[in-house]
Amino acid sequence: MFAPLALTHVLPFLPLAQDGVDYQVDRRDDPELIRTLLSSDATRVILVQSGRVAIPKGQGRFVDYDVAKIRLTTLAGSYVRDLIPDSMGGDFRSSPHAQCIPIFLGTRAGHSYVALDISEGIIAAEVPNPRNVGADDAFASDGPTRASADARPSILELARTRCDWVGLREFAPHASTVEAGLATTAATLSMWHRAQHYCPYCGAATTSVFSGWAQRCQNAADDNRIIFPRIEPAVITAIVDSQNRLLLQHNSAWKPGFYSVSAGFVEAGENLEHAARREAREETGIEVSDLMYTGSQPWPFPSSLMMSFKGYARDTAIHVDGKETESARWVSRDEFIRALTSGEMLAPGKATIARYMIEEWYGAQF
Numbered sequence: 196m197f198a199p200l201a202l203t204h205v206l207p208f209l210p211l212a213q214d215g216v217d218y219q220v221d222r223r224d225d226p227e228l229i230r231t232l233l234s235s236d237a238t239r240v241i242l243v244q245s246g247r248v249a250i251p252k253g254q255g256r257f258v259d260y261d262v263a264k265i266r267l268t269t270l271a272g273s274y275v276r277d278l279i280p281d282s283m284g285g286d287f288r289s290s291p292h293a294q295c296i297p298i299f300l301g302t303r304a305g306h307s308y309v310a311l312d313i314s315e316g317i318i319a320a321e322v323p324n325p326r327n328v329g330a331d332d333a334f335a336s337d338g339p340t341r342a343s344a345d346a347r348p349s350i351l352e353l354a355r356t357r358c359d360w361v362g363l364r365e366f367a368p369h370a371s372t373v374e375a376g377l378a379t380t381a382a383t384l385s386m387w388h389r390a391q392h393y394c395p396y397c398g399a400a401t402t403s404v405f406s407g408w409a410q411r412c413q414n415a416a417d418d419n420r421i422i423f424p425r426i427e428p429a430v431i432t433a434i435v436d437s438q439n440r441l442l443l444q445h446n447s448a449w450k451p452g453f454y455s456v457s458a459g460f461v462e463a464g465e466n467l468e469h470a471a472r473r474e475a476r477e478e479t480g481i482e483v484s485d486l487m488y489t490g491s492q493p494w495p496f497p498s499s500l501m502m503s504f505k506g507y508a509r510d511t512a513i514h515v516d517g518k519e520t521e522s523a524r525w526v527s528r529d530e531f532i533r534a535l536t537s538g539e540m541l542a543p544g545k546a547t548i549a550r551y552m553i554e555e556w557y558g559a560q561f
């Protein structure tokens with residue numbers, strides 16, 4: 196279960212964070228793990244390509260409806276087992292542009308979860324009879340089950356056409372916390388594997404190891420070094436003044452009318468509080484005194500970790516640079532809700548930590 200990290204944690208559970216999935220890190224270095232898991236129909240496989248996850252066909256239109264629920268397409272392990280070549284051992288990518296990449300996501304409630312990144316690979320595999328293996332409905336309607344050898348459909352081709360594909364921003368507000376967390380891990384590692392094909396130290400090709408959680412450099416002279424995905428820390432700060440007004444800003448890169456709180460990446464040599472104060476000063480000219488940690492959220496676009504603070508302003512005189520930050524203003528709760536309802540101001544999306552920070556200040560969802 197989700198548990199707060201510290202007594203100062205005031206934000207609720209945030210979309211995209213993990214909820215109750217046991218990572219079982221000690222199993223990842225077993226090169227046979229993926230194949231073993233896919234031999235069991237208790238293993239659930241989710242599909243990811245280029246940072247988007249597969250959902251049942253037709254559910255994609257629900258992203259525009261607040262109350263609609265969306266789930267992941269899940270396949271039984273045996274449904275995709277034949278996609279994993281026998282000869283590759285623990286390394287599932289023999290060249291930068293070949294094969295799909297399986298990722299062991301962990302276990303929950305008796306089920307193991309494997310994500311299959313199909314961003315690039317299209318591999319022909321016979322489709323088992325879905326009634327025998329409990330495959331997702333998306334594949335059970337009229338799919339050929341024993342096609343002739345030369346007309347055999349690829350399961351990945353089926354997935355591409357029989358699923359809708361959505362990004363995490365669209366999926367998370369409509370998903371269970373468990374599935375949003377699984378999708379976040381899968382999409383994060385998927386995007387990393389797709390962005391990095393070569394060792395950043397020696398330039399040799401890499402292969403996926405540790406069940407998708409790392410890469411190994413293929414150069415023996417570089418000791419076949421193991422490379423882990425980088426996670427980039429960022430700070431985000433809700434700044435209030437002595438009258439509990441909130442400081443909102445509009446950046447030039449944002450769509451017109453969109454307002455949010457101060458945020459930026461942690462730079463070399465900084466601790467979190469230095470980064471939060473520096474960003475506030477750079478963006479709005481506001482000096483922040485006390486800072487309180489309020490929560491964190493993985494933000495895999497592509498690989499950030501957002502750490503949120505509440506800050507108190509020493510003064511209220513705003514100075515923006517007019518370039519990166521176009522404007523900034525203090526708002527009371529009444530002014531804020533009036534600006535929202537009139538359409539003058541747009542708030543951050545429902546999957547974002549910024550939204551939760553503003554709702555915490557406002558005292559209610561909006």
Ligand SMILES: [Zn+2]
Binds near residue numbers: 397413
């Ligand atoms: Zn290397």
